Amino acid sequence: MGENGGIGKTLANLPTWLYFGLIIIAMAYITLYPLGFPIPISDQTRYVYAAVDVLETGDIFFVNMGYESGTIAFMEPGMVAVFRHAISKGVKLVIMSTAVESPMLVGRLMDKVKPEASGYVYGEDWVHLGFIAGGEPSYASLMGDINGLVTEDYQQTPTSDLPLMAELGAPTHEKIALVGIWTAGGDVIEGWIRQAAVQYDLPLITEVNEMMVPTLLPYYPINLDGILNGGIGAAEYENLSGFAGEAIKLSDMMTMGGLVVLIFLILGNIGFLMTKGGKK
Amino acid sequence: MADVIGLWISAILTIMITTLAWKDTPVSKTAEHIYLGVITANSIVMAWGSIDSSAIQKIMSGQILYIIPVILGIMAYARYSKENFWIYRYPIALVVGIGVGTAMSGLVGGSVIDQIKSSFWSLNVPGDIGASLNNLIMVVTLVSAMMYFIFTIKATRSPIAIKLSTFGRYAMMAAFGYSFANTIATRINQYAGRIAFLMLEWLQLG
Structure with a gap:
């Protein structure tokens, strides 16, 4: 784990349950404590x-x-x-x-x-x-x-x-x-x-x-x-x-879920660059 | 009472299917099979209702020509017989023919002409530099992405064609990234609905 390859490998292979678990926890938390993220209109x-x-x-x-x-x-x-x-x-x-x-x-x-x-x-x-x-x-x-x-x-x-x-x-x-x-x-x-x-x-x-x-x-x-x-x-x-209605209530959850996915995407890419990508 | 039972069944099935995030288990499979069973049963009822109102009732009221689509429908089941497989081709040919014929009526206008028209952007929008820049990006992206698929031009090994083609590839990758992000957003939103249901309707928290 101390080597770059070890950390990279860990980041690139995070278990699925951790990914889903954190999304569920984040969305459940935000349901109870909404932050009121802004909703720009397209x-x-x-x-x-x-x-x-x-x-x-x-x-x-x-x-x-x-x-x-x-x-x-x-x-x-x-x-x-x-x-x-x-x-x-x-x-x-x-x-x-x-x-x-x-x-x-x-x-x-x-x-x-x-x-x-x-x-x-x-x-x-x-x-x-x-x-x-x-x-x-x-x-x-x-x-x-x-x-x-x-x-x-x-x-x-x-x-x-x-x-x-x-x-x-x-x-x-x-x-x-x-x-x-x-x-x-x-x-x-x-x-x-x-x-x-x-x-x-x-x-x-x-x-x-x-x-x-x-x-x-x-x-x-x-x-x-x-x-x-x-x-x-x-x-x-x-x-x-x-x-x-309900969509405004859900919008905070959607934003929070998206943020968790984004964090995992960044971590996964860092892991990729430290292993396969780094070797190139 | 029925509402409460429905609420609990819904909550339990949601939790059961969520276990799939850990791994495929008999619990998640049970929820999956219950869902498929219910949907299949509903589809059969809907299909019969559709046949009943659009054919059977009309035949019974004397509009005998409606027997033709019923016979064509029955012919479609010949695909399950190796000897009579050929019979199945006739109703399918008819359905495909009608579908293509109907679609063709608006295809050229909607999918060709209007889309070509919508790709003509003004490169100089007075008083709006942002819009002008946006339109310029759209034009360069469109031309370069099309260039990527014109292999005869690439074969000339012209440096400009190759650079445009490479830019087109990156532009398409950006578009695929946008599609991928939208796919993730869809999945998150679908699950957000279930979390909201569990927290607000079932547990009545918040």
């Missing part, structure tokens, strides 16, 4: 906010909820904040899912959004269509004639009994003011870019997990009006919109 988030803020009472916001339980920690707070903002402006919501788990998560999402507190009535002001299979061809059909593709909502109520669905009619894209995609899969967004943004010039906003953002940046801002960058983006949106 342009990508500002553009999402602007796309929602420009909507008027009665406009229809079409939402594809494509996240699953694994990403709920940062997808849900972003969605709650955007929905609260949209509802504060009297915007109607049409929610569908492209992930089989998502429909189960809509209930807990709307429990947090509380649309009924703003006088929203299911079927008139918001609908939940559940899982829609088919990928990109189904997005094309939805934009063409939503009632031709979807005959019942998630609770198996015929769409003909839902006034909002009658309002959508055909061609559906003419009635939609904004499309929002919450997903962990890039192919979903690319499909929507082609079928909504390129075909009909509809404004498109999205929240994806952080690792998907680099693949979407080439589409921003021409095809994608704004991107919420996972948990950080959700916290920024909560901060910007004034609808403070």
Whole structure:
């Protein structure tokens, strides 16, 4: 251990449990004693906010909820904040899912959004269509004639009994003011870019997990009006919109977790340079 | 009561799967298998619901043409038979054809023309030196990264081409680093949600 190679080898091969253990301890500590790290707001988030803020009472916001339980920690707070903002402006919501788990998560999402507190009535002001299979061809059909593709909502109520669905009619894209995609899969967004943004010039906003953002940046801002960058983006949106929620609470944990990873990256690289890198 | 039971199951499964950080154990595997089982069951229910609403109900109401996608769907299962494997190719060909055809309608506009348009940056943004510098970096990075993949130019052994190509390689490495950092951030955020759940909802600390 006294030699450089010994220390370097130790640093380059720190046990996994130590790495995870310290991350858990750091995040648990910061949950109890938040430090309130600053949350600077990115342009990508500002553009999402602007796309929602420009909507008027009665406009229809079409939402594809494509996240699953694994990403709920940062997808849900972003969605709650955007929905609260949209509802504060009297915007109607049409929610569908492209992930089989998502429909189960809509209930807990709307429990947090509380649309009924703003006088929203299911079927008139918001609908939940559940899982829609088919990928990109189904997005094309939805934009063409939503009632031709979807005959019942998630609770198996015929769409003909839902006034909002009658309002959508055909061609559906003419009635939609904004499309929002919450997903962990890039192919979903690319499909929507082609079928909504390129075909009909509809404004498109999205929240994806952080690792998907680099693949979407080439589409921003021409095809994608704004991107919420996972948990950080959700916290920024909560901060910007004034609808403070879970993302702001999580932001300190995310920052602290990132700092611990950074420390380990530095230690690992020092170890590498003292061993293999040093020999070169 | 159901909420409390759900809370405890959720907390126990979170702790069980966290043991994976130490090593793969029967405890972590049990949590993993429970999750997979639940998701598989839900997927089957969702898939059946989708078939029921988009085909079965329509067939029952007299729209007999909807039997065609049902037959095509059944044909897809021929892949599990060595003798009848060829049957499986027809529904797959149709699905791929429809998918590609639909995607093509917006592909040129979204993935080619708009992206080329978005790569035209002004090198002189009046009154904003930062933006001008940023755009210059974007242009040099774009050109050099493209240069890295043009092997015929590199083969000329032009020093400028080689230097640009090398810069392009470093620029791409920086982009990969950004992607890697985002991947780490995603994983941390996912686990932050579970820690927050354990501390705030389950243990009700803080």
